[in-house]
């Protein structure tokens with residue numbers, strides 16, 4: 199029987215335990231809104247520089263298999279082909295791939311499956327969902343805060359030696375910093391699960407390097423490594439929900455054990471297969487090169503603006519800026535039709551930070567003209 203609470207909201211049936219804000223023995227909710235994401239800021243009517251999903255029409259090699267999969271929806275999804283394709287792309291065995299409904303599901307699986315973890319550490323500033331998923335599962339999360347004065351460079355000495363789960367992004371959202379693969383690899387050790395969120399790895403490039411410069415995706419030799427990948431950013435598939443985890447088969451088996459049945463739909467599996475093919479990988483490299491040029495253009499436009507500081511060397515599809523009173527600037531931008539991502543919900547940042555998506559030069563020019571007027575006005 200459902201009961202009615204005093205606020206008029208239907209309460210839980212009597213035989214179920216009352217919901218708890220925090221599981222027992224877990225610190226109170228974090229002071230920041232870890233569930234805040236850029237999509238909330240990019241409301242219709244505003245130009246969206248808040249969400250880091252590429253805005254381009256889908257190539258035929260991707261659209262065609264997704265569309266064809268719509269004719270096959272009566273069958274339950276079969277992930278075997280997509281798993282094999284993703285494994286081949288990263289030089290791994292299919293058993294070292296777990297397909298997920300976006301990278302976001304990967305964080306939940308890690309948090310839910312690895313209940314025995316005693317000292318989970320999240321390296322911030324970074325995407326807040328991994329910490330939110332850990333907290334929701336009842337873990338006591340410790341934060342390691344990287345220093346803006348040091349360009350948010352990873353200082354491995356800050357990670358407690360007995361941390362048995364370490365979570366870091368590479369390149370990191372929102373700082374756009376790309377950590378050296380060797381520094382991350384040095385964090386892996388027996389008895390620790392090292393989670394590297396590579397949701398934006400496909401946006402990175404380096405001179406003379408054919409592939410993604412600092413990715414650990416191929417490193418099946420590192421103990422406890424879990425690489426989280428997303429296909430929603432570069433390929434504009436945020437609404438389709440598709441990503442995957444790479445890691446040792448035994449570790450992935452534990453995560454798969456808490457995964458719902460058929461979590462990735464047939465069209466999403468078709469997308470995963472297509473995005474693992476050679477055509478996709480070639481296209482990704484070109485997109486990363488174009489993005490680098492667009493990012494340089496944005497950085498050049500930001501450089502002369504009064505009080506605006508870019509920390510470190512941005513390497514991904516977004517740029518983090520510091521400006522005293524940036525949050526007021528963000529609100530003024532909204533009034534002029536532009537949405538950028540607030541920085542104050544990220545641990546280690548605050549109201550003086552904003553994240554700006556890299557867009558085409560014309561959009562960047564229009565945006566920085568308005569930004570200059572606000573800052574100089």
Ligand SMILES: Cc1ncc(COP(=O)(O)O)c(C=O)c1O
Pocket residue numbers: 299300301302303325367370371395397398427428429430431436440441
């Ligand atoms: C760094 C990072 N990791 C993971 C995700 C989640 O991606 P997905 O859409 O694949 O769940 C996001 C989304 O914004 C992100 O910024």
